Amino acid sequence: MFDGRGRLVLGVALATILGTPALGTAQVPTGLGRTATPEEIGAWGAIIGPNGEGLPEGRATAAEGKALYDQRCARCHGVSGNEGPDDRLVGGRGTLASNQPQKTVGSYWPKAPTLWDYVNRAMPFDQPGLLTSDEVYGIVAYVLYLNDIIGEQDPIDAGTLPAVEMPNRGGFVADPRPDIGAAALPRP
Amino acid sequence: MRREQVSRYGQAASSVTPLQDLRGSITPSALHFERHHAGIPEIDPSEHRLLVDGLVDRPLVFTMDEIERLPAVTHIYFVECSGNTRVKWAPAQPDTDAQTAFGMTSCSEWTGVPLSVLLREAGVRSEGRWLVAEGADACRMTRSVPLEKAMDDALIAFGQNGEALRPAQGYPLRLLIPGWEGNTSIKWLRRIQVVDQPYMTREETSKYTDLMPNGEARQFTFVMDAKSVITRPSGGQRLASPGFYQISGLAWSGRGRVRRVEVSTDGGRTWVQAQLQDPVLPRAHTRFRFDWTWDGTEITLASRCIDEAGNVQPTRDALIAARGTQSSYHNNAIQGWKIRPDGRVENVDV
Numbered sequence: 362m363f364d365g366r367g368r369l370v371l372g373v374a375l376a377t378i379l380g381t382p383a384l385g386t387a388q389v390p391t392g393l394g395r396t397a398t399p400e401e402i403g404a405w406g407a408i409i410g411p412n413g414e415g416l417p418e419g420r421a422t423a424a425e426g427k428a429l430y431d432q433r434c435a436r437c438h439g440v441s442g443n444e445g446p447d448d449r450l451v452g453g454r455g456t457l458a459s460n461q462p463q464k465t466v467g468s469y470w471p472k473a474p475t476l477w478d479y480v481n482r483a484m485p486f487d488q489p490g491l492l493t494s495d496e497v498y499g500i501v502a503y504v505l506y507l508n509d510i511i512g513e514q515d516p517i518d519a520g521t522l523p524a525v526e527m528p529n530r531g532g533f534v535a536d537p538r539p540d541i542g543a544a545a546l547p548r549p
Numbered sequence: 550m551r552r553e554q555v556s557r558y559g560q561a562a563s564s565v566t567p568l569q570d571l572r573g574s575i576t577p578s579a580l581h582f583e584r585h586h587a588g589i590p591e592i593d594p595s596e597h598r599l600l601v602d603g604l605v606d607r608p609l610v611f612t613m614d615e616i617e618r619l620p621a622v623t624h625i626y627f628v629e630c631s632g633n634t635r636v637k638w639a640p641a642q643p644d645t646d647a648q649t650a651f652g653m654t655s656c657s658e659w660t661g662v663p664l665s666v667l668l669r670e671a672g673v674r675s676e677g678r679w680l681v682a683e684g685a686d687a688c689r690m691t692r693s694v695p696l697e698k699a700m701d702d703a704l705i706a707f708g709q710n711g712e713a714l715r716p717a718q719g720y721p722l723r724l725l726i727p728g729w730e731g732n733t734s735i736k737w738l739r740r741i742q743v744v745d746q747p748y749m750t751r752e753e754t755s756k757y758t759d760l761m762p763n764g765e766a767r768q769f770t771f772v773m774d775a776k777s778v779i780t781r782p783s784g785g786q787r788l789a790s791p792g793f794y795q796i797s798g799l800a801w802s803g804r805g806r807v808r809r810v811e812v813s814t815d816g817g818r819t820w821v822q823a824q825l826q827d828p829v830l831p832r833a834h835t836r837f838r839f840d841w842t843w844d845g846t847e848i849t850l851a852s853r854c855i856d857e858a859g860n861v862q863p864t865r866d867a868l869i870a871a872r873g874t875q876s877s878y879h880n881n882a883i884q885g886w887k888i889r890p891d892g893r894v895e896n897v898d899v
Contacts (some may be wrong), residue, residue, distance in 0.1 A: 364731075365739065389620075389666055389669045390670045390672075391618075391670065393611065393615045393618055393619055394601070394609035394610060394611045394670055394671075395609065395610050395611075396607055396609060396610075397600055397609060397610045399610040399612060401600070402600065402602050402608060405600050405602075405739075405740055406689070406746060407750075408681050408683065408691060408740075408742055408744075408750075410744065410746070410747065410748050411747070411748060423613050453654055454704060457760060457764035457766075458762065458763055458764030459675065460874070460875065462760055462764075462875050464755060464760070466755075469679050469754075469755055469766075470754055470755050471754055472749045472754065474749075475750060475751055475755075476747050476751075478691075478699065478750065478751070479750070479751035482688065482689040482691070483587060483687070483688035483689060483751075486587070486687075487586070489687050489688060489689070524663060528624060530600035532754055532764065532765055532766055532822060533754070533758065533765070533767075533768040534761075534766070534767055534768065535767070535768065535769065536767050536768070536769055536770045536771070536772075538765065538770065538772070538774065538879075539774075539860055540871050540872075541867050541868060541871050542865040
């Protein structure tokens with residue numbers, strides 16, 4: 362009759378009053394779960410938004426990020442960022458409309474904060490979570506610099522990174538399906 | 550919780566369901582296809598926590614015990630990788646079989662809590678429009694999901710086909726977004742953050758977007774379209790002799806129920822309606838069957854799905870005319886199987 366927070370569970374109460382069997386449907390909220398403290402939420406880590414929401418303090422230039430990139434990233438992505446063996450990070454501009462499109466950070470990624478978020482959450486591949494905020498800013502700056510998007514000495518931080526204009530920022534469109542034959546009905 | 554990384558070279562990055570060997574509509578859990586982005590984490594369920602935060606009145610932390618106390622439901626849904634059937638963007642190779650081309654779709658009975666229940670527990674604020682779901686795998690896989698879908702039919706699932714989730718399917722907890730590309734159903738779910746806009750994560754910008762011939766890319770192409778494949782007979786099999794066979798296969802659509810499946814025994818020139826096996830459920834694999842006698846001549850079998858929204862599974866030519874050949878994902882082209890006079894079955898385009 363009462364949930365965990367002391368509320369009367371109405372469905373059961375009404376059924377009891379009317380003398381009909383209750384359908385055992387849930388009353389929400391149930392009171393389960395525990396309120397998360399700001400400290401706990403902070404410990405879960407930040408999810409960075411497309412306009413830099415959640416970016417932490419810290420700052421670095423491409424020049425400062427180069428050594429760490431060479432040490433931690435080049436083995437999989439190449440010293441110049443475009444020789445692999447894993448995802449190409451650099452180059453490919455002007456190839457998206459061809460039969461051999463190269464989707465790199467420079468040619469394809471629409472938002473610079475996404476790069477910070479992904480390096481921070483998932484890289485290096487063998488030790489994700491290893492990097493400090495300053496180190497992530499440095500690697501992000503270096504990859505942007507290799508793509509000729511920023512200068513080698515441009516300071517990259519929570520203020521400047523969201524303002525970086527990615528070359529393909531206008532390259533994405535909403536899903537227009539259905540778009541094929543009999544299924545391609547006019548859209549209202 | 551161990552945030553453990555596994556070498557991509559030390560462990561298979563994927564496995565595909567042997568559709569040609571399945572008989573009903575449910576995929577056995579051990580045969581569910583596997584795709585993951587940074588290995589399979591080992592999670593102790595007693596230590597696992599789910600955080601619901603962001604634009605909510607009450608940010609909440611749940612243990613697995615508490616999640617399993619919440620009001621649960623059970624539904625049958627397929628999960629299909631958006632890259633399933635991507636081989637069909639290239640011309641057909643004769644040796645490709647059903648498992649190789651179509652095996653990144655599977656169908657299970659999922660048990661879990663409606664995501665809407667969890668969001669009501671936390672109380673979504675009026676500015677909330679999307680949520681970001683985050684996994685506990687090594688790459689902390691993230692996808693943005695519109696709140697409308699989250700409140701409609703999304704589940705946080707802990708059960709699959711009557712038992713706990715398998716580790717490769719997200720044990721102890723995963724998101725399950727019915728009918729949408731599989732990677733949105735974040736496995737090893739550790740966080741739901743309500744936000745005011747899509748968060749443009751790496752997976753939904755640089756990866757799961759569909760590049761068009763003009764160089765623009767379609768984004769948030771969530772729904773898996775109407776699709777079918779004949780699984781018997783199919784590539785790599787051999788018909789022993791002319792005579793009676795029951796053609797059988799699977800059909801599904803992320804836009805609802807399968808309304809009709811049609812089978813062609815002349816390479817797509819004419820089509821005849823197949824029988825559908827009850828129950829025909831929304832966003833679930835539906836088994837179809839078609840009684841047929843093979844006369845021993847060379848013929849091409851094909852199937853096409855029509856869903857309850859009226860979408861018709863297209864030909865490969867129609868798909869390429871609309872989208873080119875570089876969009877990678879969401880290929881739902883009609884599949885052809887050529888029966889050779891000696892009974893061998895080969896992959897062909899129709």
